[in-house]
Amino acid sequence: xxxxxxxxxxxxxxxxxxxxxxxxxxxxxxxxxxxxxxxxxxxxxxxxxxxxxxxxxxxxxxxxxxxxxxxxxxxxxxxxxxxxxxxxxxxxxxxxxxxxxxxxxxxxxxxxxxxxxxxxxxxxxxxxxxxxxxxxxxxxxxxxxxxxxxxxxxxxxxxxxxxxxxxxxxxxxxxxxxxxxxxxxxxxxxxxxxxxxxxxxxxxxxxxxxxxxxxxxxxxxxxxxxxxxxxxxxxxxxxxxxxxxxxxxxxxxxxxxxxxxxxxxxxxxxxxxxxxxxxxxxxxxxxxxxxxxxxxxxxxxxxxxxxxxxxxxxxxxxxxxxxxxxxxxxxxxxxxxxxxxxxxxxxxxxxxxxxxxxxxxxxxxxxxxxxxxxxxxxxxxxxxxxxxxxxxxxxxxxxxxxxxxxxxxxxxxxxxxxxxxxxxxxxxxxxxxxxxxxxxxxxxxxxxxxxxxxxxxxxxxxxxxxxxxxxxxxxxxxxxxxxxxxxxxxxx
Numbered sequence: 001x002x003x004x005x006x007x008x009x010x011x012x013x014x015x016x017x018x019x020x021x022x023x024x025x026x027x028x029x030x031x032x033x034x035x036x037x038x039x040x041x042x043x044x045x046x047x048x049x050x051x052x053x054x055x056x057x058x059x060x061x062x063x064x065x066x067x068x069x070x071x072x073x074x075x076x077x078x079x080x081x082x083x084x085x086x087x088x089x090x091x092x093x094x095x096x097x098x099x100x101x102x103x104x105x106x107x108x109x110x111x112x113x114x115x116x117x118x119x120x121x122x123x124x125x126x127x128x129x130x131x132x133x134x135x136x137x138x139x140x141x142x143x144x145x146x147x148x149x150x151x152x153x154x155x156x157x158x159x160x161x162x163x164x165x166x167x168x169x170x171x172x173x174x175x176x177x178x179x180x181x182x183x184x185x186x187x188x189x190x191x192x193x194x195x196x197x198x199x200x201x202x203x204x205x206x207x208x209x210x211x212x213x214x215x216x217x218x219x220x221x222x223x224x225x226x227x228x229x230x231x232x233x234x235x236x237x238x239x240x241x242x243x244x245x246x247x248x249x250x251x252x253x254x255x256x257x258x259x260x261x262x263x264x265x266x267x268x269x270x271x272x273x274x275x276x277x278x279x280x281x282x283x284x285x286x287x288x289x290x291x292x293x294x295x296x297x298x299x300x301x302x303x304x305x306x307x308x309x310x311x312x313x314x315x316x317x318x319x320x321x322x323x324x325x326x327x328x329x330x331x332x333x334x335x336x337x338x339x340x341x342x343x344x345x346x347x348x349x350x351x352x353x354x355x356x357x358x359x360x361x362x363x364x365x366x367x368x369x370x371x372x373x374x375x376x377x378x379x380x381x382x383x384x385x386x387x388x389x390x391x392x393x394x395x396x397x398x399x400x401x402x403x404x405x406x407x408x409x410x411x412x413x414x415x416x417x418x419x420x421x422x423x424x425x426x427x428x429x430x431x432x433x434x435x436x437x438x439x440x441x442x443x444x445x446x447x448x449x450x451x452x453x454x455x456x457x458x459x460x461x462x463x464x465x466x467x468x469x470x471x472x473x474x475x476x477x478x479x480x481x482x483x484x485x486x487x488x489x490x491x492x
Contacts, residue, residue, distance in 0.1 A: 021203055028199070032192040040185045044160070047176045048113070051162050054084055054174045067168065071097050085120065085159055085175035093171065099123055100173070108163050108171050117158040117178055158182070217246050228257065281319075285312050322455040329381075329462035341382060343373040343419060343486070347410055350386045354394065363394050364405040373410055373417050375486045377467045385463040388456035389421045389482045397423035397479065416469075419484040427480040434473040434480075460484070 062070040074086045078099035087098035102121040161175025227235040237250035292305035351367040358365035397404040406423045428434045438461040461471040472483040
């Protein structure tokens with residue numbers, strides 16, 4: 001989806017990019033001015049040091065041989081390649097010797113360092129306009145009569161100099177051309193400006209390509225979000241596999257959507273279960289009450305009917321409580337507290353509780369617990385899930401071909417604590433049936449000769465989900481083995 005420039009600038013990414021670019025540009029411009037001024041001041045300082053050294057040498061020559069020796073030294077140094085500026089003038093400013101042909105007016109009128117760079121002309125340099133890149137005139141100073149350069153437009157060669165008065169009032173000027181420092185400063189300025197331009201262009205290109213990619217991914221996320229808000233909970237946010245922030249966000253949101261879909265499905269199942277599976281016991285209650293009220297009945301008959309109604313109501317209450325408990329556990333919410341649970345003690349308590357039931361049904365119930373096993377969880381929930389599994393094992397092992405037996409084992413394997421309940425009954429041979437056995441109100445026994453509501457394994461599965469574990473139904477050859485796998489504290 002193409003976006004206009006105003007629309008792009010409304011995005012946070014574009015605003016941050018523009019803000020960072022402006023901040024970077026401001027810092028870069030300040031850096032350019034700072035570096036150029038620093039380089040110019042450093043070169044100017046070096047130039048002044050060089051001139052001071054020249055002055056010291058000339059002063060030594062003047063002390064040794066007076067003006068004649070000073071003139072000879074100045075003439076010799078003036079002829080050397082790359083020489084500094086040398087000038088000796090009389091008291092009227094008339095140039096006597098040196099390598100300077102003309103100066104700006106007033107340069108040698110004041111003793112000391114020149115306050116500003118001045119234009120000059122060396123001997124043998126041709127026309128003055130070649131030096132100053134503009135029209136100029138060579139005139140004679142009305143006050144001193146010396147040769148001067150009247151600036152008209154841009155300056156030609158620029159220099160700084162130190163002007164001294166000799167004891168005989170003659171004028172000595174020693175200077176240095178500023179062409180090299182100015183060229184160096186210009187090179188630095190051009191380099192920094194070029195670097196600024198390249199970095200700015202690179203930043204714009206990076207923002208264009210990377211920013212566009214980010215905006216496209218945001219658009220795809222927005223499009224997927226609109227579909228999901230439209231009711232399509234099967235939709236998922238796109239994941240490119242790069243592992244960046246967008247992928248991590250999409251993965252977390254996809255996990256959340258999957259969780260929401262699971263909860264919605266669970267809510268739908270609860271509604272369907274209440275509408276269909278609880279209709280039969282409610283109808284049975286009504287029919288029993290209607291049959292009791294029809295005709296004359298003995299007091300014992302009324303009492304028996306009420307007792308049956310109470311028992312049926314208790315079973316309905318247990319079923320409702322189980323459904324609510326399963327829903328809360330699957331939603332990840334429970335008012336129950338969790339702490340360290342001794343699984344070995346829980347196994348011994350459940351086995352001790354069901355030993356009379358197993359003995360009455362003619363089933364051998366044994367427990368194999370070696371060592372201490374502890375997990376983080378809720379003892380009551382774990383005990384209730386284990387009780388449901390043991391109760392199912394006792395009920396469905398009575399049809400075993402050999403002596404019915406149920407064995408409860410607790411062991412540690414592959415970083416897990418496995419609590420298994422195995423019987424030697426008929427079991428569940430079909431894989432699809434084993435997968436369906438943990439659904440609500442599913443009873444694989446077609447004859448329905450055994451009491452139950454089909455919620456025992458569903459509750460056990462919800463309890464294991466609440467404890468970050470899993471419930472597996474495995475073939476026992478013969479029989480069925482129901483395994484509750486708990487993660488250790490390190491894994492959890």
